[in-house]
Amino acid sequence: xxxxxxxxxxxxxxxxxxxxxxxxxxxxxxxxxxxxxxxxxxxxxxxxxxxxxxxxxxxxxxxxxxxxxxxxxxxxxxxxxxxxxxxxxxxxxxxxxxxxxxxxxxxxxxxxxxxxxxxxxxxxxxxxxxxxxxxxxxx
Amino acid sequence: xxxxxxxxxxxxxxxxxxxxxxxxxxxxxxxxxxxxxxxxxxxxxxxxxxxxxxxxxxxxxxxxxxxxxxxxxxxxxxxxxxxxxxxxxxxxxxxxxxxxxxxxxxxxxxxxxxxxxxxxxxxxxxxxxxxxxxxxxxx
DNA sequence: TGAAATAATTACATACATACAACTAATACT
DNA sequence: AGTATTAGTTGTATGTATGTAATTATTTCA
Numbered sequence: 616x617x618x619x620x621x622x623x624x625x626x627x628x629x630x631x632x633x634x635x636x637x638x639x640x641x642x643x644x645x646x647x648x649x650x651x652x653x654x655x656x657x658x659x660x661x662x663x664x665x666x667x668x669x670x671x672x673x674x675x676x677x678x679x680x681x682x683x684x685x686x687x688x689x690x691x692x693x694x695x696x697x698x699x700x701x702x703x704x705x706x707x708x709x710x711x712x713x714x715x716x717x718x719x720x721x722x723x724x725x726x727x728x729x730x731x732x733x734x735x736x737x738x739x740x741x742x743x744x745x746x747x748x749x750x751x752x753x754x
Numbered sequence: 755x756x757x758x759x760x761x762x763x764x765x766x767x768x769x770x771x772x773x774x775x776x777x778x779x780x781x782x783x784x785x786x787x788x789x790x791x792x793x794x795x796x797x798x799x800x801x802x803x804x805x806x807x808x809x810x811x812x813x814x815x816x817x818x819x820x821x822x823x824x825x826x827x828x829x830x831x832x833x834x835x836x837x838x839x840x841x842x843x844x845x846x847x848x849x850x851x852x853x854x855x856x857x858x859x860x861x862x863x864x865x866x867x868x869x870x871x872x873x874x875x876x877x878x879x880x881x882x883x884x885x886x887x888x889x890x891x892x893x
Numbered sequence: 894t895g896a897a898a899t900a901a902t903t904a905c906a907t908a909c910a911t912a913c914a915a916c917t918a919a920t921a922c923t
Numbered sequence: 924a925g926t927a928t929t930a931g932t933t934g935t936a937t938g939t940a941t942g943t944a945a946t947t948a949t950t951t952c953a
Contacts, residue, residue, distance in 0.1 A: 620878060623885050628869035630888035635774040638892075643816070652909060652940095670930060677782075682911065684932055706919045706930045730767035733891050739759060741887050746762050748880045749769035752872050753777075791910095791939060809900060821941065823902055845900040845949040 638731075645726045649719050651693070656723050658686045659712070662696050663720035666711040695719055777870075784865045788858050790832070795862050797825045798851070801835050802859035805850040834858055 642653040649656055654676070661667065661675050673683035687710055690696040695716030698708040712720060734742065781792040788795055793815070800806065800814050812822040826849055829835040834855030837847040851859060873881065 620874065620881060623881050624869040624873045624876075625867055627881065627885035627888050628873055629867040630885070630892055631770065631774055632866060634888065634891055635770055654910075668930075669932095678910080679912065680931065681913085681933080685910095688932095701930095704920075704930080708931075727771060728764055728768040730763040734763045734767055735759065737763075737887065737890070741883075741890070742759060742762055742766065744880075744883050745887050746766035746769070748876065748884050749766050749773065751876070751880070752773055753769055793940075807900075808902095817940080818942065819901065820903080820943085824940090827902095840900095843900080843950075847901075 641727050641729070645723050648726055649723055651689075655686060655690060656720075659690055659695055659716060660720045660723055662690075662710050663712040663717050666699070666709045668701065668707040668709060670707060672710065690716070780866050780868070784862050787865055788862055790828075794825060794828060795859075797822075798829055798834055798855060799859045799862055801829070801849050802851040802856050805838070805848045807840060807846040807848060809846060811849065829855070 645656050646653045649659075651659075658672060658676060661672060667675075669680065669683045669687060672687070673680050676683070676686075678686075687696060687698070691698065694713060696710050696712055699711055701707045701709045734745075737745070784795050785792045788798075790798075797811060797815060800811060806814075808819065808822045808826060811826070812819050815822070815825075817825075826835060826837070830837065833852060835849050835851055838850055840846045840848045873884075876884070
C-alpha cells in the first residue's frame with residue numbers, strides 16, 4: 616500500500632517539472648539571447664563561476680575531453696574565454712572568462728533566474744514558505 | 755529600490771532551477787532508458803497523451819513541419835507510433851501511439867516524475883505546503 | 894470554378910552533440 | 924632512468940537538431 620507522503624511528493628515533483636521544464640524553460644531564450652547553443656552557455660557559466668581546466672570542465676558537463684576542446688575553442692573564437700597557463704601543472708590549462716565573457720555569462724544567469732509572474736503573484740506567506748523549503752531541499 | 759518580494763521570488767526561482775535543471779535533471783536518464791533522444795521522448799509523450807496531427811506536434815515542440823516528419827518517421831520505424839487517417843481533414847494524418855509506444859511513454863513519465871529523496875525527507879508539513887503552492891502556481 | 898492557403902513529404906544544408914583512436918607534452922611512480 | 928599515467932589536441936565518424944526550398948494532395952474561399 617502506498618504511503619500518502621510518497622504520493623504527495625510525486626504530485627509535487629511532477630508539478631515542479633511541468634512548471635520548470637515545460638512552462639518556463641528558459642534555455643531556448645538564453646541560447647538565442649547569447650547567440651550560442653545552451654551547452655555553450657552552460658560551459659561559459661561554469662568557467663565564469665571559476666577558472667577551470669578542460670578536464671574539470673569535461674567532468675562537469677559530462678562530456679569527453681575532445682568535445683571540451685571543441686567547446687572551449689568555440690568560446691575562445693568568440694572572445695569570451697581564454698586559455699592561460701596552469702602553474703600547478705603545465706600539462707593542463709586554466710580556462711578563464713574575458714570581460715565580455717563575464718558579461719555574457721551574467722546576462723545568461725539573469726535570464727535563467729528571472730522568476731515567472733505567477734511566482735510574484737503568490738501570497739507573501741506562500742512565497743516565503745516556498746523559498747524556505749527550496750533552500751532546505753538544496754542543502 | 756528593490757522590493758523584498760521580488761528578491762525572494764528570484765532566490766526561490768534560482769533554487770528551483772538548480773534543483774530541477776542542475777541537480778535532478780532526468781532527461782539524460784530517460785533518453786538512455788528508452789534508447790532515444792529526449793526530443794523523441796518528448797514527442798512520444800505528447801502523442802501518447804493524445805493522438806495529434808504532425809502540424810500540432812510541430813507547434814507543441816516548436817519545430818518546423820519537416821522535422822516533425824523526421825521525428826514521426828523515426829518513432830514509427832521503432833514501432834512506437836503510427837499514422838492514421840484523419841476523417842476531419844484528409845490532408846493531415848493523426849499520429850497515434852501503439853501499445854509498445856504507450857508503454858515506453860509511461861516508462862518515461864515514471865522516470866521523469868520520480869521525486870528525489872530530499873523531497874521525501876521533508877517534514878510532512880513542508881511537503882504538503884510545497885505541493886499546495888506548486889499546484890497553485892500551475893493554475 | 895479557380896486561386897490561395899494548408900498538411901505533409903522529400904531533398905538538401907548546416908550546426909551541434911557525442912564517441913573513439915591516435916598523438917604530443919608533461920607529470921608521477923617504481 | 925624508464926615506464927605508465929594524465930591533460931590536451933587533432934582527426935574522424937555518426938546521430939541529432941534546425942532551417943529552407945520545392946512538390947503533392949487537399950481544403951478554403953473569393
